[in-house]
Amino acid sequence: MTATRTLSWPGGTVTVSSLGGMIGPAVFLLDNGRQVSPLHVAPWWNEPESRDLDGMHRNLRGEWPCVPFGYPVDRDTFPAEWKPALPVDDHVDYVHGYASNHNWTFLSVDGDAEVAMEINYPGEHPVRRLERRIRPSKGTGLEIDLKIDVRRNCSLPVALHWCFALPDVPGQAQLLPGGFSSGATYPASLAPGAELFAPGRSFSELSNVPARIGLATDATRLPFDRNVEELLQLNGTDGHFSLLNRHDAYRVDLTWPAATLPSVLLWYSNKGRQFAPWNGRNLCIGIEPCRSAFGMSPATCSQPNPLSESGVPTSLDLPTGKECTFTYSIQVSPL
Incomplete structure (x- = not known):
């Protein structure tokens, strides 16, 4: 049974769900007296x-x-350089980890x-326990x-999975984005028919990302004017x-410890998935500080892969x- 707790203070009201430990919905009262709700809630909830x-x-x-972060991919759709890091019979019990799918x-x-x-995780899992505290x-x-x-030494991909609502226009x-050293497009197709970016390419500016059609596209302006499901x-x-x-x-400002989570996975869910429960209606941007390779499975991220071999950490030791503890934040302000 899913339970909730509500955190209320002069600056807003936030609901926290036991299922997945998820935050949302949330209402923030801005200095100019306006109320805004930046966090996304899936339309099928x-x-x-x-x-x-x-x-x-x-x-x-x-x-x-998400501990561990990720899920298996269809290795047949990936280029040859990725195949050694993609197990043939890869499997996870729960997408994005046990804690994402159970009640806290x-x-x-x-x-x-x-x-x-x-x-608390099941006894056979290398993770023993997660704890989190949320405060204004x-x-x-x-x-x-x-x-x-x-419970035992391990190296796992980890992420903080923020999802933000987008306007219809x-x-x-x-x-x-803050400063970053390099950007990479997804090596394959995330959702056939809803692609936008050229696969397996690098870039230095989010406003100038290699496109599948044409030279480049601006990945900073959202939502897109067509159905898109992509990762950068x-x-x-x-x-x-x-x-x-x-x-x-x-305006929303996110901060997190870059030494622990050096990358950000951007999930462009722009009505691209047409199957249930998505049904071409989910519109959000995922901004996910992480230590991962594109949200691929723990088996891929914890072994050498093309991203890790380029110097990008894809799993957390x-x-x-020695408990791993860190703090991150969100701030909402008027434009």
Whole structure:
């Protein structure tokens, strides 16, 4: 049974769900008196058919941690240089990890200044436990602590899966990445018929990404004016990323520890997936600080792969006896 907790303060109201530990919906009260809701909630979340989905897809919204991050891909669609890193019979029990698909337990806290929660992994899993604490920060923002405790030494891909709502009018939102050393397009097709970027290419500016048709496309202006389902990865980031929603006149600023999560995976879900439950209606941008190779499976990310061999870390070393703890944040402000 999914439970919720609500965090309310003068700068906003945020709902936290036990399923996946997900944040959302959220309303922030800006300095100019306007209320805005930047976090995405999947359009099928309350439909009867969603009961048959796995926990993550059923509750898809706002933000949650993915430990381990990723899922297997169809290796037959990937170029030859990737195949050695793609196991033939790859399998994960849960897309984006156990914690993304199961109920967390809310912890007792003093007062109502934060929401705390934990989840214990099955005994055979290398991860023992996750804990996170969510609290208001700087008026119209949130600060989040994540703690990872493992049973045995392991190296796993990890991500923070932010999903943001987009306006319906093309081009009315803008992505403003912080500094990054290089960008890479997805090596294959994420959703046949909804491609936009040339596969397996590098770039230095998000506004000038190699395109499948034509020379380049601006990947900062959203939503696109056509159905698109794509991934881009920015590597060597400085731990900052901003989203401007000009239609609703607000700005979102994200920060995270770049030493731990040096990359950002951008998930362009622009009504590209036509099968259920997506049905050509999901419109959001995923901004996902990570240590990963395009959200591919743990088996791929924890072994040598073309991205890691280029110098990009794709998994996080987690030793026993030393909890991995870090803090990240979101700030919402008027334009």
